[in-house]
Amino acid sequence: MIKSNTNYIANSFSHIYIENSVFDFPITQYIIDRFPRSKIVRIENYNEVFSRKNQNPYLQKLSPSLIVGEKKEGFFYKGSRLCHNFEEEHFYYTNFILNCLFDCDYCYLKGMNLSSNIVFFVNLNDYFNEIARLLNTKNKLYLSISYDSDILIFDEIYPFLNEWYNFVEKNPKITVEIRTKSVLWKKFIKYKSLDNLILSWSLAPSDIIVQYEKKTPSLEARLNAISQLLKRDWKINLALDPLIYTGKPWKIIYKEFLEYLVTKIDINLINSITVGVFRIPINYLRRMKSFSNSPISFFPYETVEGVASYPKDLKEEMLNYVVLFLERYFNRDKIYIK
Ligand code: SF4
Structure with a gap:
């Protein structure tokens, strides 16, 4: 069953921690007004709550708190070597x-962050100013704005989409990518599609969604969202990433998935496709193992240069299988592999 946004959010945020420096921001008050029953706690620095020691990010997933703060530095970062960079020279992300x-079993956030509480940095104008300064030094910039969250689900309580849309529309040198598993396509109806605003949908076989991508919309619902926006000329990427090894039936699972995919959407209208197997920094994986009993945490991965992933032969077999299928329907030059 697909839960609505409202359901997700209503079950969360019994406590809202707010940094003093942003308490009087109109956007902070807007957020507080969305949660009349929450306990509001003022704090000096978001790390007092977010980075407290001895937290269990898996337990916190059941009922996360919200932290509202101000980003003071680090408004953007160079893209990680583990991410697809679309052969873009200036590939950055921001959070x-x-x-x-x-609640995906493979999500690196539970290995990277000390807590699963949600943080909103509400000084978006500082982000835009810093990114505009970076833009002055580059001809072109590719910026992903949703690697450390699936951001769209939060737009109704922290309305950022309109701000980003306006920024992207005014700055043709930047291309912004929003990656999601949500099905919130109706949010985009009121906007004109932009050449430099890409929506990227993460897709996986239904068996994997049910088993390992908890609380996320079904494959069918995601494909419907994509179809609706393709009809409205939005630029859409597909992320078949991470591919997950499910034991012997993995080829059957992925074959059914890929066949379903090409019948449900007009794949020729897709902008590009990224394909990659599960991979994660080994220190994040170690931390995930101390809390999780998911088979994804305990697969006997190989570690190369600090990154755990499937053994080389299996990785190649999985990538080849998926890419060979896609090539029958889609331009190989627009398939990016990790
Ligand atoms: S949707 Fe993305 S960010 Fe959210 S839990 Fe899953 S992998 Fe992590």
């Missing part, structure tokens, strides 16, 4: 929201 209400 004005930390953590996510979906």
Whole structure:
């Protein structure tokens, strides 16, 4: 069953921690007004709550708190070597929201962050000013704004989409990518599609969604969202990433998935496709193992240069299988592999 946004959010945020420096911001008051029953706690620095020691990010997923703060530095970062960079020279990401209400077993956030509480940095104008300064030194910039969260689900309580849309529309040198598993396509109806605003949908076989992508919308619902926006000329990427090894039936599972995919959407209208197997920094994986009993945490991965992933032969077999299928329907030059 697909839960609405409202359901996700209503079950969360019994406590809202707010940094003093942003307490009087109109956007902070707007957020507080959305949660009349929550206990409001003023704090000096978001790390007092977010980075407290001895937290269990897996337990916190059941009922996360919200932290509202001000980003003071680090408004953008160079893209990680583990991410697809679309062969873009200036590939960056930014995070004005930390953590996510979906609950994927493979999510690196539970290995990276000390808590699963959600953080909103509400000084978006500082982000835009800093990114505009970076833009002055580059011809072109590719910026992902949703690597450390699935941000769209939060837009109704922290309305950032309109701000980003206006920024992207005014700055043709930047291309912004929003990655999601949500099905909130109706949010985009009121906007004109932009050449430099890409929506990227993470897709996986239904068996994997049910088993490992808890609380996320079904494959069918995601494909419907994509179809609706393709009809409205939005630029859409597909992220078949991470591919997950499910034991012997994995080829059957992925074959059914890929066949379903190409019948449900007009794949020729897709902008690009990224494909990658599960991979994660080994220190994040170690931390995940101390809390989780998911088979994804305990697969006998190989570690190369600090990154754990499937053994080389299996990785190649999985990538080849998926890419060979896609090539039959889609331009190989627009498939990016990790
Ligand atoms: S949707 Fe993305 S950010 Fe959210 S839990 Fe899943 S992998 Fe993590």
